[in-house]
Amino acid sequence: MIKAVESLVIEGSFFSASKSTVVNYKHHSLISIDQNGMIDRVINEHQEDYDQVRKRADHAGRLIELQPDEYLLPGFIDLHVHAPQWPQAGLALDRPLNEWLNHYTFPLEARYQDSQFAQHVYEQLVPELLANGTTTALYFGTIHNSANLILAKAAVKFGQRAFIGKVAMDNPEQTPSYYRDESSQAALSQTDEFIQKMESLQQQTGGHITPVITPRFVPSCTDETLNGLGQIARKYDLPIQSHCSESNWEHQYVIDRFGQHDAQVLDKFGLLTQRSVMAHGTQLDDTDIDLFKQRGSAVAHCPISNAYFGNGVLPVNKLIVNHNKIGLGSDISGGYSPSLYENSRQAVQASRMLEDGTDTTLPASKRGASNRRISMKTSFYMATVGGADSLNIMAGKIEPGYVADLQIVQDKNADFAAEPADVLDRLMYQTSPATIKKVFVGGQLVTEK
């Protein structure tokens, strides 16, 4: 059972993004958190009641003071995590996507019919993500509802905000007999059952958990299942997640089967809505990107994973300029790292290579694509505001009315003075779990060093 949150006041300097290229810095403020775990006030040093609010919180033992080398940031939102793949993070990344799925991933995911194995993995993964500053995760589970509920219970136990999907995959041509839903009807009825069980777990525990409609990707689902999942998403008005135009092989498979791109196919089955978050998108064309925008659907940018399986670099800046919804995903274990800090770095680096090009046998003027680079501010925006907008939650900002999902991080090079904008970059490039000192979800302390 989630404990009632005590109101809290945090005193310190903080960063919070307001736009894709603008991160605001507020020096030495009070961030007041109410008993519902929401930020109710942000008070600056010059406001009349600063001292009074501070003193009252201090007397009540409810004041947390940041050290001079510490900063408050919004918690990060990971839009794409395959929870069952944690044991293979970093394995076989030199294999092409379909081989990696068939030889490593499906055999591993099949093991989650064993609930003890599920518990062993999930009780490691959830605290690991929290220790990396990830306060919200959008998880793929497996086909097994018992294991998916163990993941939900781990999220409740450790206090993470979690969106969790029972994976649907029933296409006998693209899934192995040992790891597939028995039939389309089974995939749909077990999805429905998972939704009911998540709703009662949420009511019993008060945990921050939400079920998600989860067709694994178009290749692994029959038309009947894609259609049925679209109907369930509509019936319950739930978030939807899948993979979309993620590699040469996968993109071409969908063209061969439907004569259309993933985006149109997902849309036709009612799976591209303003609650959809689709991973990768490296092969999206301009029409697909516009369809995403029209539908209000989000892209989960997974820059580390894309370097291995994506056969291309997602043009993040193009999506940002086009006002598409976009956030960051670790894609454990297509991506080896549970850290959105590391993914933020890779997002910046990949965008630079996309802009400059990589083939130096060509003249510089013929390499790359213009206006593709992003700054670390944009990565920070995607890890916070972009992720929250993608999930339609009031998170990712340090402002009144937002949930108090926060992290306190230490600037390990604070001895070397820098302007606030540079400090943010330094934090984004240098932070590791060792310098993430405290993490809060809904105002509750969930990790402390």
Ligand SMILES: O=c1[nH]c(=O)c2nc[nH]c2[nH]1
């Ligand atoms: O990176 C990926 N990881 C997966 O598990 C997966 N399944 C389908 N497509 C996928 N891509």
